[in-house]
Amino acid sequence: MKYQIVIAGIGGQGAVFLVKVLSIASAIKGQKCLGTENHGMSQRGGSVSCYVKVGNFYAPAIDEGQADLLIALEGNEGLRNIQYLKKGHGTIVVNADAKFPKVDFETVKIDAFTKAKNKEFSIEALNVYMLGITLAKDKNFPFSQSEIEQAITQMNAKAAPKNISVLHLAIADAKEI
Amino acid sequence: MKQILMGNDAIALALTHAGVDMVSGYPGTPSSEILGNFQKHSQKLNLNTYAQWATNEKVGFEVAYAGAISGKRTCATMKQVGLNVASDALMSASYIGLKGAMLLISCDDPGFYSSQTEQDSRSFAKFARIPVLDPATPQEAYDMVKLGIEISEKFESIIMLRPVMRVCHAREICQVDDTLHVEPLAGNFERNIPRWAAVPPAGRFRQGLEQLERLEVIKEWNWNNLIEPKAKALKGSKVLCLTSGTGDGYVREALEERGIEADVLKLDMPYPLPKEKIERLFETYEKVIIFEESYPCIEEQLSSPKLYGKLTKHVHQIDEFSKDKVLSTFANVGLIEKNNSYKSEKYNQPLPVRPPNMCPGCPHRDVFYSVMKVFKKKKSIYTSDIGCYTLGLNQGAIDTVLCMGASVSMASGFAISDPDKTVVATIGDSTFAHSGVAPLINAVYQKHKFILLILDNSVTAMTGRQTTPERANPTDIDLKKIVEGCGVTCYEYVYKPDLNQTVDFMKSLKNAYENADGPVVAVIREFCVLDKDRADEWLPKVYVEVDSEKCVSCDSCITAYKCPPMHYNDEGKMEIDPFLCAGCSACLDVICPTDAFIRKNKEGK
Numbered sequence: 001m002k003y004q005i006v007i008a009g010i011g012g013q014g015a016v017f018l019v020k021v022l023s024i025a026s027a028i029k030g031q032k033c034l035g036t037e038n039h040g041m042s043q044r045g046g047s048v049s050c051y052v053k054v055g056n057f058y059a060p061a062i063d064e065g066q067a068d069l070l071i072a073l074e075g076n077e078g079l080r081n082i083q084y085l086k087k088g089h090g091t092i093v094v095n096a097d098a099k100f101p102k103v104d105f106e107t108v109k110i111d112a113f114t115k116a117k118n119k120e121f122s123i124e125a126l127n128v129y130m131l132g133i134t135l136a137k138d139k140n141f142p143f144s145q146s147e148i149e150q151a152i153t154q155m156n157a158k159a160a161p162k163n164i165s166v167l168h169l170a171i172a173d174a175k176e177i
Numbered sequence: 178m179k180q181i182l183m184g185n186d187a188i189a190l191a192l193t194h195a196g197v198d199m200v201s202g203y204p205g206t207p208s209s210e211i212l213g214n215f216q217k218h219s220q221k222l223n224l225n226t227y228a229q230w231a232t233n234e235k236v237g238f239e240v241a242y243a244g245a246i247s248g249k250r251t252c253a254t255m256k257q258v259g260l261n262v263a264s265d266a267l268m269s270a271s272y273i274g275l276k277g278a279m280l281l282i283s284c285d286d287p288g289f290y291s292s293q294t295e296q297d298s299r300s301f302a303k304f305a306r307i308p309v310l311d312p313a314t315p316q317e318a319y320d321m322v323k324l325g326i327e328i329s330e331k332f333e334s335i336i337m338l339r340p341v342m343r344v345c346h347a348r349e350i351c352q353v354d355d356t357l358h359v360e361p362l363a364g365n366f367e368r369n370i371p372r373w374a375a376v377p378p379a380g381r382f383r384q385g386l387e388q389l390e391r392l393e394v395i396k397e398w399n400w401n402n403l404i405e406p407k408a409k410a411l412k413g414s415k416v417l418c419l420t421s422g423t424g425d426g427y428v429r430e431a432l433e434e435r436g437i438e439a440d441v442l443k444l445d446m447p448y449p450l451p452k453e454k455i456e457r458l459f460e461t462y463e464k465v466i467i468f469e470e471s472y473p474c475i476e477e478q479l480s481s482p483k484l485y486g487k488l489t490k491h492v493h494q495i496d497e498f499s500k501d502k503v504l505s506t507f508a509n510v511g512l513i514e515k516n517n518s519y520k521s522e523k524y525n526q527p528l529p530v531r532p533p534n535m536c537p538g539c540p541h542r543d544v545f546y547s548v549m550k551v552f553k554k555k556k557s558i559y560t561s562d563i564g565c566y567t568l569g570l571n572q573g574a575i576d577t578v579l580c581m582g583a584s585v586s587m588a589s590g591f592a593i594s595d596p597d598k599t600v601v602a603t604i605g606d607s608t609f610a611h612s613g614v615a616p617l618i619n620a621v622y623q624k625h626k627f628i629l630l631i632l633d634n635s636v637t638a639m640t641g642r643q644t645t646p647e648r649a650n651p652t653d654i655d656l657k658k659i660v661e662g663c664g665v666t667c668y669e670y671v672y673k674p675d676l677n678q679t680v681d682f683m684k685s686l687k688n689a690y691e692n693a694d695g696p697v698v699a700v701i702r703e704f705c706v707l708d709k710d711r712a713d714e715w716l717p718k719v720y721v722e723v724d725s726e727k728c729v730s731c732d733s734c735i736t737a738y739k740c741p742p743m744h745y746n747d748e749g750k751m752e753i754d755p756f757l758c759a760g761c762s763a764c765l766d767v768i769c770p771t772d773a774f775i776r777k778n779k780e781g782k
């Protein structure tokens with residue numbers, strides 16, 4: 001199996017957390033995994049993109065036109081990285097409202113900011129929320145819900161119950177998309 | 178045992194497994210996590226080790242080097258530009274050699290992700306005449322740390338490890354040792370004046386000859402242990418790809434994906450190379466392509482009409498590798514047709530750019546705002562330095578950025594060359610300790626007139642909030658006393674999230690400057706919003722919103738102050754993003770000409 005994932009967002013949204021969870025999930029699954037994290041600058045607010053390559057790969061970065069999945073924690077960051085998706089095959093899972101333009105890829109769109117503003121979940125858990133949407137909606141996503149939950153628990157057992165409840169919320173919300 | 182490790186964590190773990198018990202370094206992306214992770218592993222394994230941040234890379238190197246001379250296994254960590262600072266020590270230490278072992282880890286940053294140059298530490302190793310190992314993945318980094326320590330002991334030479342950002346910050350499932358089986362070595366300095374204090378010309382001449390002999394032995398070792406076993410396994414295609422570091426992964430992926438026939442030989446130790454033996458391998462090939470990052474280090478050591486690389490302009494000369502660049506090279510040397518068919522298009526509408534900016538609530542922003550308010554642009558020159566405060570660029574408050582410490586010495590230079598303007602220099606606390614003190618002494622004794630603001634947020638914020646000397650030992654180290662010790666008065670301002678007060682302080686400095694005949698220096702005591710131990714007591718948690726009736730969309734706030742939560746809404750009025758606002762309250766006063774910024778009724782987000 002080979003699956004390449006780009007995670008795009010804004011500094012402080014927790015893209016690196018998702019890289020860690022997905023690499024632990026790969027280990028649980030017995031798959032090889034190469035990830036690259038973005039640890040450039042401390043400050044919040046700049047554009048961030050991270051890569052996860054599941055399967056037999058040797059190089060850490062993903063090339064344009066190669067990713068199977070783009071998880072965008074914010075709409076414009078999704079558009080900024082859209083060229084990473086495989087022509088004709090890629091899926092974008094994006095946190096954006098109705099204004100998000102039509103793109104040439106399978107698009108799963110949810111307005112997570114509004115849900116966070118309505119206090120349905122805490123904004124700190126936006127990354128886990130978008131992972132839940134991905135899990136529910138990306139047909140080719142290589143991990144099962146239980147593998148992801150195990151990975152979240154391995155990563156940080158104390159925070160796991162809260163994170164897993166956000167994951168469940170997202171999976172439920174995804175039914176309405 | 179298998180563990181999922183980030184490259185820098187794999188390096189740190191390997192250091193403990195290799196019996197290293199002294200690590201000294203200075204932070205810098207992408208190297209910074211190595212030392213902290215080493216401390217973490219030491220604690221977990223209950224090891225009695227030394228691992229501390231030095232004031233700069235030269236200091237860090239020399240501490241570790243002395244440890245190695247006294248027989249310990251040691252390590253110095255830094256980023257590639259840090260090696261420039263440590264280079265004076267390295268050049269001589271390379272002649273002298275050592276007794277225990279020393280790994281010099283210099284992390285490169287092809288693609289300029291967070292560095293001011295794309296310099297190649299392998300080429301630096303070549304210049305300094307020390308062997309260098311170039312890992313391609315976290316697993317290789319782990320293995321090469323252990324190998325590096327082993328051969329450092331064997332050859333009595335400093336060994337460099339050169340991981341690039343894509344190794345330091347890559348994450349991989351690694352095979353690592355289950356238990357420790359290497360005991361650290363005891364330090365015992367044995368006096369040997371002809372060796373440790375060799376003086377030119379005779380002493381150093383002899384060490385120069387020894388250094389050359391040592392390199393010949395290492396070349397032979399490189400061939401026998403690292404190159405020949407792999408060379409024997411080559412299949413014998415028409416094309417040979419010589420690779421180093423991450424270039425190897427991109428080449429293998431490109432070959433596999435496109436089904437291209439070529440042999441790949443990875444050179445784990447790109448310097449020193451057994452030139453003749455490697456060139457003999459070329460006999461059966463039509464073309465030999467060299468893939469390396471970022472300078473032509475291997476290419477410069479070899480010669481053959483069959484070689485294609487950076488010097489022949491067949492491989493890109495700047496920026497990091499990508500599979501696409503590898504494929505372009507294959508096309509350039511005639512191995513495949515030029516073809517971009519698999520590429521997807523970029524989004525074709527303009528997107529709002531998100532340039533790096535200081536965090537919401539960062540005190541640096543207020544300082545620059547006040548500088549601009551009090552020292553007008555036309556009559557001033559703003560020299561600055563390297564750190565989070567470099568982002569004062571966004572506020573138009575910085576004219577020059579060179580390298581660490583240069584804000585102070587360049588302020589001297591401008592004070593001499595353009596005396597009609599007021600020079601305002603800004604420098605962080607970590608950078609001041611790193612390389613700001615020597616230029617300040619220079620300015621005081623030569624009476625250079627400028628203003629120096631030391632922005633003391635008590636952390637090395639830019640690189641991940643490592644401790645500063647004053648933070649680690651506040652009873653003995655005080656920046657104010659250091660400034661006074663340099664021979665000049667030190668003004669002090671404890672930051673308040675009230676711009677009126679910060680502007681007033683800046684005005685008082687202007688007055689002091691008018692009567693001064695040398696530098697006017699101030700320490701501004703700040704905090705870093707991301708510093709969990711201090712931020713809570715410093716942030717008032719007073720949140721702000723904009724009265725849309727009063728907002729006249731004049732741009733003042735987002736031009737001169739630029740706090741990330743500030744943006745125009747669909748009605749064209751300013752709005753504060755409640756998710757981003759840190760609740761510092763600093764924007765309530767001064768920055769808005771119509772006083773549209775008001776306290777939010779309910780507390781919290």
Ligand SMILES: Cc1ncc(C[n+]2csc(CCOP(=O)(O)OP(=O)(O)O)c2C)c(N)n1
Binds near residue numbers: 636
């Ligand atoms: C010679 C050298 N070493 C290390 C670095 C990496 N680096 C960039 S900024 C910085 C220090 C920033 O700390 P400080 O001066 O306290 O400013 P702050 O980020 O806290 O505002 C470092 C170490 C560098 N650019 N050059």
Ligand code: SF4
Binds near residue numbers: 541
């Ligand atoms: S990390 Fe700290 S010093 Fe840097 S911009 Fe953010 S608040 Fe300011």
Ligand code: SF4
Binds near residue numbers: 537762
């Ligand atoms: S209160 Fe104002 S200055 Fe402070 S973080 Fe919020 S928007 Fe920025």
